[in-house]
Amino acid sequence: MTAALGFLAAALSISVVWPQVWRSCRQGRTRGLSPTGTWLAVGLNLCWLTFGVLTGDPAQIATHTVVGAGNTAVLVALLVTQPHLRSGRALLRTATGALVLAALAAGSLAAVLLHGAPPTVVGATLGSIVSLVGAAAALPQPLTLLTDRDLDLSGLSPARWRLGAGSAASWVGYGWMENQPTVWLSAGFGLLCAVVVCAVLRARRTTEVDPVRPVFTTAPAPWSRYVCPAQARAVLTAA
Numbered sequence: 001m002t003a004a005l006g007f008l009a010a011a012l013s014i015s016v017v018w019p020q021v022w023r024s025c026r027q028g029r030t031r032g033l034s035p036t037g038t039w040l041a042v043g044l045n046l047c048w049l050t051f052g053v054l055t056g057d058p059a060q061i062a063t064h065t066v067v068g069a070g071n072t073a074v075l076v077a078l079l080v081t082q083p084h085l086r087s088g089r090a091l092l093r094t095a096t097g098a099l100v101l102a103a104l105a106a107g108s109l110a111a112v113l114l115h116g117a118p119p120t121v122v123g124a125t126l127g128s129i130v131s132l133v134g135a136a137a138a139l140p141q142p143l144t145l146l147t148d149r150d151l152d153l154s155g156l157s158p159a160r161w162r163l164g165a166g167s168a169a170s171w172v173g174y175g176w177m178e179n180q181p182t183v184w185l186s187a188g189f190g191l192l193c194a195v196v197v198c199a200v201l202r203a204r205r206t207t208e209v210d211p212v213r214p215v216f217t218t219a220p221a222p223w224s225r226y227v228c229p230a231q232a233r234a235v236l237t238a239a
Contacts, residue, residue, distance in 0.1 A: 002174065002177045002178060005170055005173050005174045005177065006174045006178075008170050009167060009170035009171045009173075009174050010059060010063055012163055012166050012167035012170055013063055013067060013167050013171075014063055014066050014067060015163055016067070016160060016163045016164045016167050017067055017070035017071055017074065017160065018070055018160075019157040019159035019160040019163065020070075020074055020156075020157045020160040021070045021073050021074055022157070023155065023156075023157045023160075024073075024074045024077040024078065024081075024155060025073050025074070025076075025077045028077070028081055029081075029154050029155040030074075030077055030078045030081045030082060030155040031151075031152040031153065031154045031155040031156075032144075032145070032151055032152055032153035032154065032155045032156040033074070033078055033141075033155050033156065034140040034141040034143075034144045035078060035082075035085050035090070035094040036093075036094045036097065036140040037137065037138075037140035037141040037144075038071070038074060038075050038078055039075065039094050039095045039097065039098035040097050040098055040101070040133075040137040040140070041071040041074075041075075041137070042068065042071050042072050042075050042098055043097065043098030043099070043100075043101030043102055044101060044130060044133065044134050044137055045064045045067055045068030045071055045072075046064075046068065046101060046102055046105050047101050047104060047105045047126060047130040047133075048060060048063075048064040048130060049061060049064040049065060049068060049105075050105040050108055050109060050126060051123050051126050051127050051130065052064060053109075054108065054109075054112060054119040054120070054122055054123030054126065055119070055120060055123040055124075055127075056119075097137070101130075101133065104126070104129065104130075105126070108122050108123075108125075108126045127182075128182060131182045131183065131185075131186040132182075132186070134186055134190070135185070135186045135189040135190065138189060138190045138193035138194075139193060141193065141197055142193045142196040142197050142200070145196075145197060145200045145201075146196070146200065153200075153201060153204055156197075156201060158198065158201050158202075158205075161194050161197045161198045161201065162198060164190070164194040164197075165191060165194035165195055165198060168187045168188070168190040168191035168194055169187075169191055171183060171184065171186075171187035171190075172184045172187045172188050172191060175187060
């Protein structure tokens with residue numbers, strides 16, 4: 001049962017990002033995405049990939065290679081479609097956290113390769129830190145939606161967040177059954193954030209005003225197909 005739940009969680013984790021990749025990369029729609037959250041997703045993938053390499057976990061390596069490629073594609077689409085996010089000030093504000101995570105991953109590898117630190121110990125420490133950071137990294141997107149009620153949400157994929165909620169719920173169950181508090185606490189916080197985003201997207205969708213449609217329509221007169229307007233005016237004038 002636990003193994004099946006872990007497999008489900010991993011499968012959902014891999015599938016989560018692809019609806020957003022389709023919307024952002026194929027359709028060019030990125031409005032509503034949190035730049036900070038997008039950068040952090042790439043940084044977290046890099047850290048988890050490093051964790052997989054240090055601990056020799058092929059599942060972690062495969063998962064975060066695939067998911068990292070998807071998150072990187074979304075980030076590139078965001079920067080291409082919104083050029084103002086490429087300015088120095090914007091990058092300093094949105095990308096600093098991701099750069100810190102990249103430095104953490106590089107430092108972990110350097111500690112093993114250059115200083116001979118035990119890979120499992122370094123990997124366990126890195127995993128604990130990244131679990132806590134990952135929980136905090138889930139905050140920017142729901143905070144962006146809750147603080148800006150006029151934000152254009154056309155670039156957000158509802159399917160991505162529904163899958164994210166399912167993935168987080170699976171990891172909560174897996175972590176609980178495996179007695180891994182770090183896993184289920186981090187996943188539980190991610191689940192809460194995903195549910196908030198799903199609720200906001202649903203509420204905004206149901207309150208959107210439909211395109212204006214005429215309430216009353218005037219049917220053409222039965223004789224209009226046979227009499228031109230000029231003839232009609234002449235007949236009325238003569239009368």
